Amino acid sequence: MASSLTKDAAPQGNPADGGKTFLGHPRGLATLFMTETWERFSYYGMRALLVLYLTASVTDGGLGMKAATAGAIYSVYTATVYLLAMPGGWFADRLWGPRRTVAIGGTIIMIGHFLLAVPVRASFFVGLVFIAVGSGLLKSNISTMVGQLYPDRNDPRRDGGFTIFYIGINLGAFLAPLAIGTVGQKVDWHLGFAMAGVGMGLGLAQFLIGTRHLAPVSSVVPTPLDDAERAGLMKKALIWLAAAVVFYGVVTFTGHFTINWVLWPLSLLGLALPAYYFTRIRRDQELTQDEKTKVGGYIWFFVVAAVFWMIYDQSGSTLTVFASDHTASTLWGFDFPESWFQSLNPLFVMALAPVFAALWMTLGRRNPSTTVKFALGVAGIGVSFVVMMLAQAAASGDVKVTPLWLAVVYLIQTTAELCLSPVGLSVTTKLAPVKYASQMMGLWFLAVTAGDCVAAILQLVIGDGFLSETSFAIQGFVALAAGAAFVLYRKRVIALMGDVH
Template sequence: MASSLTKDSVSPGTPGSGYEQTFFGHPRGLATLFMTEMWERFSYYGMRALLPLYLVAPGGLHMSATTATAIYSVYLSLVYLLALPGGWFADRVLGPRKTVAVAGLVIMLGHLTLALPSSGTFFAGLGLVAIGSGLLKANISTMVGHLYKGADDPRRDGGFTIFYIGINLGAFAAPLAIGTLGEKVNWHLGFALAALGMALGLAQFLMGRRHLDARSDVVPTPMSAEEKASTLRKGLLWLAVAVVFYAVVGLSGHYTLNWIMAPLAVIGLVVPVWVIARIKRDKSLDRVEQSRMSAYIWFFVAAAVFWMIYDQGGSTLSIFAEKSAENSVFGWSFPVSWYQSVNPVMIMALAPVFAWAWLALNRAGREPSTIVKFSSGLVLVGASFFLFLAPLSIAEGGHKAAAMWLVAIYFVQTVGELALSPVGLSVTTKMAPAKYASQMMGVWFLAVTAGDATTALLSIAGVDLNGMGIVALEATLAVVAGAAIFMYRNKVKSLMGNVN
């Protein structure tokens, strides 16, 4: 990505042709959004790589592994849950561009708060990062879509592919830079570097905003003054209720961290169920849409199981590596947080291979169906945890597990992700009822929320997720879920109708 600007070489009449300055043949605004997302992901994944290690470290908050996993999982659950109100805020109040600018500022302030050498401000910083990430997540992708002149623009898919590369570049570099500084020098300096990353992203976003499409400034369905006043009153009322409740709990001497984490984890599980049920019960949906929503529930539940296991790569596996792995290759030691760079570099290496393979199989008439791909992703993530049993067994024998065991686990999970995640995004857009077309991507993110909330509830209940029994149980659950989808594929296919 050293050279970013090129002259568009497409023929006259094609959007972006002529002498317009472009980004690899795409609208110049893509460079702005690419860099914003890259730096935001740099800050997010860097902080995420440090988080569980800081929580358990003697020089950090020195918590137990179960508490650290619960906090980490609640945090991830909130990030994806808040993408829904983040999209609503842009649609009703500020518009996508201003919302992303506010989000960048909130994220930066959150990282700066985490950088303060005080445990008293830690959770405030974590909350700010979660809120900012929720505001940014859906809206920056919306602005990428605004750069193109409708769904038929031939550059549209390529633009999202380039944007996706920015995500993974940031995710790859973050643990190497932020993780090294945080683990080897000072935890709070690591969080400060994450703040610097977001500051760079925000600065170039503001400087490059003139290249964005005018639609990104539009508030699609602005709230009336009455609606704003009503929403503000309701928000302040619920805030007052929460303040009074926690004041009573605190003054009575019963307050523990679980009084915050348990309700948030339950919300992360209840809201996805409520949203899906509300759409399914909508009487205005026709018979075909109702049938597709019934099929979508299968995919949604399966995705929740997948993300429940997959996202433990940053918590359960990371904490295991810190305590029980030989984190070195050929005698060269590296920080534990570096494991979090394995997935993004594998994504960048394997995603083109998968794209080519699906096309080649399609031409030969042998491409697996959506259901089979989904089933394969679940079986693979289950297999990764069966593989996890080997280093767990080595550690139980009093030895350090080799680093390559963990790399192998991340590799299997990445292959599973490539089989399931892009397919899930695609099938969500295909099966969305027309009435909920703009909301269904947020519904897909709620599968991640449900999966992480389940992990959080298990940890809050005191379940040791690094125990061989629970790891084997989770692995079995994923494989059984994948097998069940495959066995009932004809039923699911009939519910999907003409969606492939």
């Protein structure tokens, strides 16, 4: 199988034109759909347990951390998963090609989940590193391969294809808390983490079997490194690794090491790297002026997306803590684990995504512009936290509010997500210069990193005050303001997008 992933692999049919289809789309979409379903099953299953495991008492098998510290770890971990999507795109562009990079990434993710299953504290955190690295290799490249199924960037099926792909993401995300969350909370934490490893193993097997249906270009390395570049990069990597080992060795042996020595550098790095990459791409002399202009337009989408993800990704931290501490886990006489709340968003996505996909297709030329969709998305996420402000007010004292509060919040967030996230994947592939096809998809995921890093910094600074009416209100109104600003400046952004619409 490895030979089929090389740059010189023989063509494997034409998945984009002719032959069998998948819901009217290239057949390769089915392979990527199922791979992403199982990968997200493993990721969201682990994520559903992460904060609950970190905050559970030692006598209950957890690590006994404070909620604010656990929330910051969650935010930084999630940020790191998407932070590594950028170098993951680089590996595809310069070393392995998207197809081989996804296969390697899936293998590393599977190993990471099984490391979480080992009941040893050190093994747990090493497992998190493995999952972050593997996810970085897989995430940007599997989305790039979806785009490669549609050679025409203005193919009317393109947005619909990404929406179908997004359903696969949410199918795995829906099932994971119900299965892995229940086993982890009710039976054994580490058995739940092991289930996540099995899920990734199934996804990896399915991907390797179905690679023949993917676009041949997915096995090509767009700009391979020469021997001199390889040697130079290896030297730099070893220097940085040695510096990190020495630095953290000194901090540890002098007795000053705390978790903040990890959280703060990663949070700041997550904000600095997007600025560095955008600057580097725009200064590349090999790009045409048109490509540079489109990248300039893409920066606007990036900033709005970062504000969106800052709030949206708190479902596994802030909202999980709210569910555990302030929300009744009984509805109409039925008891359920707190981790089940995290199945609400993907459930709503699967119910509403076909509606949105059909809506965009039906509207045709009357379709709202990408800028308007983005503005609706970030404004919607702001409204959800205004509702959370009201829910927090209702949960004053020892009162536990009805689960319907969180159900409404997740419904609003899902509607906002469907306006922004699938369209963001699509517009990234449209605006990306050919030279940076995979790396630009990595930049899209860096918007998640930037948003999560802002949330992590706020949690580190504010502490438990992050879960308050004031915090929810401020974040909500910041998102509403971002949506309004994007609408006001949409003509400028559209002009920068050139022939992309």
